[in-house]
Amino acid sequence: MKLSAFAKVAAIGGIAALTLTSCAANEGGSAEGDAQASSLSGTLVGGGASSQGSAQEAWVAGFQTTHADVTVNYDPAGSGAGRETFQQGASAFAGSDRAFKTDEIEAGPFDSCATDALVEFPAYISPIAIIFNVEGLDSLNLDAATVAKIFNGSITQWNDPAIAAQNEGAQLPDLNITAVHRSDESGTTGNFTEYLSATAASDWTVGSIESWPTEFGGEGAQGTSGVVEAVTNGVGTIGYADASRAEGLGTVAIKVGEEYVEYSPEAAAAIVDASTVEEGRTDHDIAIELDRTSTAEGVYPIVLVSYLIGCEEYADAANAELVKEYFSYIVSEEGQQLAADAAGSAPISADLRSQIEPAIAAIK
Structure with missing residues (x-):
């Protein structure tokens, strides 16, 4: 269902009510470090995969502890709804149990983004x-x-x-x-x-x-x-x-x-660490091609890799700062451990984190 022009404007306006009240973090480092140098305020709207629901609750609570003037709203309406809402510009980020397909990205448009280049990466493995x-x-x-x-x-x-x-x-x-x-x-x-x-x-x-x-x-x-x-x-x-x-x-x-x-x-x-990134993706679009047929010892093949999805370049720079900060917190060791404790998920490996961090840093 398409959003009306008024609904789009209202939703985007709510997302864009983000202000940097002091020096903002420009490199998207850890929440712990950047929170000392910046004070963000405003409301960040996201939604999508219900699988991430418990993890998102933990991430929001942890993030808001160090960014008390930020409100993060995540609606666990389902992956399809989350991708649609993000694409229509009614949310600043999406959670999804799959990345956008390359033909979906090519078809676009993504109304919150200045371009159709996306940042996508695994954030929740279960x-x-x-x-x-x-x-x-x-x-x-x-x-x-x-x-x-x-x-x-x-x-x-x-x-x-x-x-x-x-x-x-x-x-x-x-x-x-x-x-x-x-x-x-x-x-x-x-x-x-x-x-x-x-x-x-x-x-x-x-x-x-x-x-x-x-x-x-x-x-x-x-x-x-x-x-x-x-x-x-x-x-x-x-x-x-x-x-x-x-x-x-x-x-x-x-x-x-x-x-x-x-x-x-x-x-x-x-099974995630044993798999590869899909071909045909941009440097900041990290979609994993899982090997479901693996017979390696101790591998469980019915696995969900749930993604965070944002714009590589936002139409509103304030959105970029807050999304970058929140994404950085989620993939940090602290954020991943919070999700593991709250939802029993598997923290991403150090190798995967090293691939994700440059993608987050590219958000602008």
Whole structure:
């Protein structure tokens, strides 16, 4: 849905109400260092991936501790909504469970930006947990083909032979499976279906998609919270969600090579560091091409890499200063540890941070 001209002006005006009340940080260093030399005030508006919700709450609280006159508002409306809002100029930054595609960037425009060059980088790394609610079961082992058949509607009972064969001794009930998926356009769905497409293409034939295919049925729910709520309140339900929200539910260990690997921040970080940056990107557009088919020991392949997205050059320089400062705080060791403590995410590695910092420094 397009924003009206008035709505755009009002939204951008709210974002642009940023003033530097003393010497501003010009290089986007750590929040700790720059906070001593500058005092920012105003309101920073962002939104997007609900997977980042808990992390964003922690980042906002930590950032506002050192920048008391800054208000950061982040709306976890979903990746698709966040990218659209950012592109239409109604927010200064977006959180998204995928980067913009190169053809989307070429098509533009991005109304808050002076040019269509973007700064994109991983800020939140977390496994996507397959969660379920079956009385008496806390964990299950499943391979990619079985997961694909559950979510495409081919496997409909919890005591199906394909599940039983991988879970010897488990008391599997004669109970219908209700597969819960995101009803909104979702980067979490995109990452989950990318795994299925890469590892079980004969059973998952629709590729990597952010909007759930209606032909597969199941129960739709809005946002991460909606999926978790539907699985929690249902009987025989199964779904997928950021692992930070898996507490209290049964979870699936995924077959990788010859072993079954449970989700963990460490296993999620391992696959990111083993992957490469996508080709065809600019120097400050750091989109990771994940190797979902890796059989390396201890790697968990259903991983969500959630991005922060901003302008390389903002139409309003005041926006650039505040976005640069906030982004710098998020990728700092302090910011990444806050997210790990709040959401169970994997802190980015020092190597990845060394790639991200020049991209943030380029914001103007």
